[in-house]
Structures are given as structure tokens and as C-alpha cells.
Amino acid sequence: MATKKAQLQQGNNLRDFTQRDELSDVTLIVQGEPLYVHKVYLAEWSPVWRAMFVANFREKSAQEIELPGKELEQMVELLHCIYPSQKAINEENVHFLLELAEEYQIEKIKQRCEVFLLSGNTDLESLLLAQRYCLDKLYTKCIEGATRLTLEDLEKCDEFQQLEPRTLNTIYKSKINTMRDYASYIKEKEVAMEKECNKVSRERDRIQSKLQTVKMLWETPSKRCYRHMGNTAMFDFSCRECNEKVYREIKKLCSELPNNRIN
Template sequence: MDDSVLHDFTQPDQLSDLTLIVQGTNLFVHKSYLAEWSGVWRRMFLEDYGNPEEAKEIFLSDKKLNEITELLHCIYATQKPISEENVSYLLELSDEYEIERIKKRCEEFLLNQERSIQSLYLAQKHGLKILFKVSFEFAKTRTVEELESSSEYKLLDKDVVIKIYSEKVNMMRNYANDLRQSESRLEITCDKLKVEKENMKRSLQLVQDIWTTPNKRCYKHITEEKFDFSCSDCNDKVRWEIRRLCVEGQHVRVYFPSQSKHKK
């Protein structure tokens, strides 16, 4: 946003009925407008002064000029956007002055930023429920090193830290269970493969036996001891026998999914 379109609060304004004095600078503002945004200011004007007309100057002795000016820019008609630079102190100020709409806008701004431990900390500190929920989900998936390297980590409430760690323990427990289940599944597969291996050995032996088994020959050579490689009928019988064994062995393909894909 172009700063030139922003309201200059240091310029006296005929309609202004209140001066905020921050670090020696006068900011000319409007009581009814501030009261509309902030419950604290509203009570201050009504209760502390009895007659609202009496409140003409308020010293904000512990505040910074740029931060108060930024807050005013955000609530006045120009409505300066929330940014990475102003979000922290705007949350502080809107908490102190009960400016719920600015708080809401800060939370919306943070929800659109990348999740971080800082956003978890701000959510915890200022009671931003939605931001807390999503930031917590983020935090529990970080490594311990990542958590501890964040400067806001030390500022988190003890029970929040405990909650993060117990979530991490739960996640590890689930992971260990998954591993155990995969392990037993693999053991079952391994046993099946051992059986298959024995079956294949037997099939290979059968293939080898074909040449030495007379009843696998054609009717002309069925009594001969040696296999006659030149007989096409004998060769056909052998081929047929081997094809049958291959068909029987087809099901082992399920154990080699990538290889069976290539052969199709």
C-alpha cells in the first residue's frame, strides 16, 4: 500500500476530539471511532472519565509511536494490511485494547503464511484457536532438532510442549506397529516363496526327467532307452509336456510384479 494515501494522524483535524500522546508526538484521533473498535478504549472514555467529554488527551507512556500509528492505520478507513512486520505487535496491542477484529485479521494473515513454531507460539499467546490447531499439527511432525532450533520453542507453554512430545510418541508407536505388521506380512510371503521354490525345483527335475522317461516318447519310440532327437513326434511330446509345466508354474508371477509386466 502506498503510504501517501494513509491518514496522517499528526496533522490536527477539526473533527478530532482526542489526542493520543506517544513518545512526545500528538496523534489526533476520534473517540467514537476508537470506542467502536476497542472495548478497553470504550470503557476508558466512559468509566475513567465519567463524562466522555473530559477525555481529551491520553498519554500512552509505555508504547512505541510507530506501533500505535500502525494500529491506527489498520483500524481507520484506509485499513492498512497486516504484514509480517506488524503482526506481532498488532496482536499485542489488539489483545491489550480488546480489538477483536484486528486480532481476527492477524489470525487470518498468519493462517495464510507458512506454518512455523512462531505461529504456534503466537496462537498460544493470543488464544487464536484455529491457528493453534493447524500450527500444532505442523509442530508434531517436526524433528526434535527442528523444534529446538526455533527461538520461539523455549517460549511455548510447558503443557503445549508435553502435548507435542506425547503426539510424537504416539506417531512413533503407530509407526512401530506398522513395521511389525509389514514384518509379519513379509514373513508369510517368505514362507510361501520357500514352498514355491521347492515346487519349482520339482518341476525342473520333471523337465529333466522327460528325456529319460520312455512313456513321454511317441508311440514309435516308447520302448527305446535313448531319446531320439531327430523324431519330430518325440520333440512335440516333450514340447507339450514342458508347456504344461510352464502353465502350472504361471502363478509364481505374482511374486515378481515388475518382471511379469515386462513380459506381457
């Protein structure tokens, strides 16, 4: 008894539900322990509790309400999360808080649990929680993570067998869409590369044509200086004027190449 009360009283900023205050108007009995609470807080957060207190249930006028099958520490944790102290959601309490929030229809607690889970690893374990408690944002993010896994890796996970058919269908459909998108991307890249290859091929052909023309310059007497135009012998590299004239011809040809690659 003393040990349980000591555990329930830990935390300087948290309410001690084992102590009655002047506004406590209902007592929850959990594992034989009384928890002094306020109907207005419970009804504000939970439509289940609201129905108990305002509809024609026996709990409406009861001063004490037994909660059989509930863990004392878990119920206290839930109360700490809905009272003004607003205890944080963490790895230790998120699972049972989701279960209790589902049972008592406490959507705000479910939302806080979902926000916490979204900040962590969105693995198959989180996907099971999202699937079970209808956490849409978490579900979508976990599906994205599962889609990035190979089918072999997915099937190796212990949680794989617990996935519902609708979840598996969503994962498979997402993987198919991903593959379809990737195939479209590859096709676009292929078309772009083909266009670039054709462009390079045309440029290569033009360069080869210009090179052939350059080669012919050395063999064309009319391209030499006026003194050597009639010379049918091989090009005389010792003539400065002939070299300058050929140089100008080559520069003109190079200026006509794509992107002026050669100057």
C-alpha cells in the same frame, strides 16, 4: 517534531492522524503527539476502548486521552490497520500489533496477524507467539512442525527454554503418537511382506516341483512318441515327434503355474 510528522504522513492511501477532521471526536496523546481519531472506530474494534467511552471512566467525557508507555509509530500502525485503509500485516509490524491487539482486546487484528503468520515459517518463534497470544490455528500448525524435529534439534533452538510446560507436553505427546502410528504402519507392512513371502515361497515350491517333473519327462519312455516308447536308452533328441510330445507336456505343466509365468 517535523521528522515524526513526516513519518506519520507517509503513504498516499493512508489516513494522516496528525490532522484533525470535522468528525474527529477524541485525541490520543502518544509521546506528546496528538492523534485525531474517532470513538466509533475505536469502540467497534476494541472492547477496552468501548468501555472507556461508554462506562463510568474518566475517558468517557475526555477530549484528550494520554497513552503513556506507548510508541507513537506503533500506535499509528495499529490505527492504520483498523481504519478503512486496512494497512497490511507484515514482518515489521506483526509483533507489536499482536501485543497492542492483546492489550486492547482487538480480536480482528489478532486474527489478521494469525493469518499472516500462518503463511510463513511455522517455527518455534511463531510457536511462542501462538502460545502467548492464544492463536489456536497457528499453535496447531507449529506443533506439527515441532513434532517433525528431533529432540536434539528442538533443544538446540534458543526459543526452546521459553516454551510453556503445556506446549512441551503437547509436542512430546504428538511425537509419541507419531511414533506409535509409524510403528503400526511398520507392523502392517511387516504382515503384508510376510504374506507376500509365504506366497512367493509356495510359488517357488510349485515351480521346483514342476521343474522336477519336467526333468523326469526326458527319462520317461511313455512320454516319447509311439516308435520310441519301448526304448529304455537316453532320450533321442533327433526325433521330432518325441520333442513335440515332450514340448506339449512341458507347456501343459507351465500353464498350471501361478500367473502363467512361463509360457
